[in-house]
Amino acid sequence: MKTEIDRQQILLESLQEIKNLRAKLQQLETRQKEPIAIIGMGCRFPGKANNPENYWQLLKNGTDAITEIPLSRWNSELYYNSNSAIEPGKIASRYGGFLQEEIDRFDAEFFGISPREAKNMDPQQRLLLEIAWEALENACQAPDRLVNSSTGVFIGITVNNYLELLSKTNSLDNYDAYFATGNGLSFTAGRISYFLGLQGPSLAVDTACSSSLTSVHLACQSLRLGECSMALAGGIDLLLSPDILISLSQTGAIAPDGRCKPFDAAANGFSRGEGGGLVVLKRLKDAVASGDRILALIRGSAIDQDGASSGITVPNGIAQQKLIRQALANAGVTPDLVSYVETHGTGTVLGDPIEVQALGAVMGERNPDAPVSIGSVKSNIGHLQAAAGIASLIKVVLALQHKEIPPTLHLRKLNPHIDWARYPFVVPTTATPWQDRNRSRIAGVSSFGLNGSNAHLILEEAVTDTDKIETPKLERPHHLLTLSAKSQNALTELAQKLERYLASYPEIDLGDVCFSANLGRAHFDHRLAIVADTSLSLRQQLINSPKSQVSPQQKPKIAFLFTGQGSQYAGMGYQLYQTQPTLRIHSIAARKSSNPISINPYSNYYSQTTPIS
Template sequence: MSSDIKLFINKLKDNNVSPDLLNGFLNTIKKIKSQKEKRESIAVVGMSCKLPAGINSTDDLWKALLNGESEVTDYPKNRGWNMDDFYMPDQGSKGKVYVKEGGFIDDIDLFDPGFFGISPNEAIEMDPQQRLILETAYKAIENGGFALQNLQNKKTGVFIGVGTSDYRSLSLKTNQFENINFYSGTGNSRGVAAGRISYLMSLNGPSLTVDTACSSSMTAVHLGINSLLLKESDYILAGGVNLILTPQEIISRCKLGALSNDATCKSFDEHANGFALGEGCGVIVLKRLEDAIRDNDNIQAVITSSSINHNGGGNGMTAPNGKSQEAVINDCLKAGNIDPEKLDYIEAHGPGTSLGDPIEYYSVANTYCKNNNRKSVLYLGALKANFGHAEAASGILSVIKAALIAKNRVIPPQVNFHHPNSQIDWNEYPIEVPLEVKDLKKQKDEVYVGVSSFGIGGSNAHLVLKTSKEDQTENDTSEGNELYGLVLSAYKKNNLNAQVKNMIQFLKHTEQPLKNICYTQVVKGKRHKYRTGVVGKTKKEIIKRLNAFLDGSKKLGLFNYINSTNKSGIAFVFLDTDLRIER
């Protein structure tokens, strides 16, 4: 309670205000404070990502994190460049790179333009970053259980972090200016990355592309949160993308001396020698918490606050500033009225540099372990150690990892951490880098996670999120009493098979009750031309019939796909739980 309110209450007491009136006044203050806290909280209601090592969803990412997976590979051969021509181990060689490995996505050439209403000619001219962020945004909407129409009927903003636009170099690498055509400008403009999503999905809220270097996507999230709080948006798509399409970006980072010569990011380790190249894409769907609760959305995490600032002047534009990092964290904690002691884990920027890691460690220690009074352990890690530094997309990928930690109340192990950095006194503060899975379910109902993201130009961002209480309801695992119908649809027949395969894998591993899954698919899912439907009482029965669809065999409770442009149709409603169907 603020000093002004205390003073006012004391004056009321001095004037013999009745206890009932005084209690009513205090209850009103508590109610206003509670409503204010609700308004300041943002729900994460959808997430999607794509990373190296075949990670195409948040489920894939979570499994990889729990298993401590990391992957670096040679630069892909299908991007028009032979990196062996540019490789020279000597760091001083002009126009050369001393590392050619990293975390690369191997299928960025795959894209279905027809699904989004894009012509093949235009798709060829589109920067793969635009294609990838478009696909990921759509998947994030699907992950939230929304039909696109839900977002079209509201003010939906799009905020996307993009740091490079080097796709143009592929068509102009030999000064072939005659290759420039009608689509070249929009296809290679970073400013179009967000606008294309808004245009193709008919979203009418604010739409902008953000570039603050490595903190781009975290800054995009912050701007999206503010748009929701200002009521200029009802939904937000926030994210970022990073692909390394030409040698120029690699050469420039080699000249800066920022890259690890063994292509391994060793966050907070004694042998940290720079970051590894990384690619990735991530998008989250945001909504005001009170609206998400009202609409019974699938709330995956709750963002309590975020903040951004800049280093200002200092030792150099590319050098980290510990005081500014502390300031952005303190601003974030103040904005959310968060007790630093509540934090369980910090997803650090953690680039794995001898200069940056100690500075970031102590900025965390001086804010979350203030005056060294902290009693509980604060865990510290960084996603960059798994798949490299995804630069403009690194912040959003860290937010997705943080949301998964809060949702599951489990902290995954940190990879590539074997020898603690000797520039850090690890005994001074209760901060640990987790070497094994830390399950907090028995200890914590709510897990709080902080996320830091710093840009090479000096722009800093910090965010705190926590477990959603609405997501902690016990799953209904009782199956076999009711008959459920599951409907899947796709734009193309072959894509329907892929949808079915994905659903089979999902059903095998998810703890979500079958009735919730079927409800989302039937009520909120978009209806494409090719469809299949199955009925069953358990996940096992549903999986069996989905496999029958893939095998092309007839099975009780299986409806074959429909390919019809006729808008009218016949609907059958069966109420008998002993239903037998064959078609």
């Protein structure tokens, strides 16, 4: 029979268990809303936007990257008919947003791939390998140090035109094992994981036009669940065949003049584009702990489906409203804090009014002096299908970094089917300073799939507690820069590229440049080391750099010689002591233990004036 003391003990134990469960629940809820840091980016977009810096210049300058369809893809004259909705087998436009690099050029040897295998690989796989490598270097994450890490890969991809082309030019007898591994969509993610030795989740995602933004959402969820410690997320889409354009032309979705005109009265469809992009993601606390450069924060995200609407490709405004509200709730952000939204913005007669109406219903009434700016990168580079969302996301990250909203192109007269007086929106048509309104800048990014699958992300500029702490800057008189590559030509090209970068950013911190080059890149056999005291000196040495030294395959033996016997002198370690925190910490510890028994105080070796007997 239980006594009163027993019952009290049971109650106390039960109360403690409830407290433990509440703590665990709070921990899980906090984890689910933990911000995700974007620490690196890589991209290939139309208009020679082969890196984030060039992409920003394209956006800031309001560049129209739409060109005529290149002959290297197909002869547009054979397919063009502006009245293609009536004539089957034709395309409504001769234009598109195409990469200006030759996509058949690929350094297979760098990635350990044989020429035969590379020939049978979808160019989307090849391009993503390059973008992944560059994104990791941009994040100062040396790719060769990620082997066996729980890094995840999440790739949005929908079609493979290359397999279709191979099928047309090869008989079944020529099909080898590389046809399968080189062209299966799942291998776009698996190939990156395999090459880099990554052991986190590896997914290829197809939700039509929202694929890449959905991939980012899934990566964020995976990070919060602890499935991976870091993630590469984004998507790719290359236009190698006219087939999809023929089909889209029949729906009236393709603009005959090749220009996407979001929110304009003359909006009559979009132009197809191509490209790819990846972001490198970490949990915010991990990024701060590692000292990573944080470009922006993903506060929250959501995905949903249109469900039943008037047609499978017809947007559902109610579903879009629910999506954006859910993303805001997941981010812990109220609508009035959002100052910019990168819309899906396809410039279609039906899509734009539905999207603006849905967005307006969420944003509600606002102070007329603080409207929400909206825009669409599709006016610059076209609709990148599976890569559309990542193009939008990288645009917003760059805008947050530069505190400037790029212009949306081809807006002459606002679409009369949108009640602009009712909704708190403005569409900047010139580069516009992004006012902070005495709080962090927050933006939304939308991506809606033709199949009804939608994604929305909430981003915030990278302002963390660490930004408010003024850390003393170490003034080192000289800096060491190391560069390496797999060949002399590649090393020369790398040195030239860095010199051009330094010329473009003369005020950049030399120490930061050297740190990123020394620790954020893999080291190869052809090597170059330069010591410089200024950015100009470094540039001159890069221009006149001698041939690299080829590192031997075996590591050399290193010996430290401590001569003693009076070879020491006053101040011999002064400069090191002043400029190297690690040395200073250990020197102070050594001094404390040696001073009581030392004839010459330990500190004398770090003094400029004290003599040594």
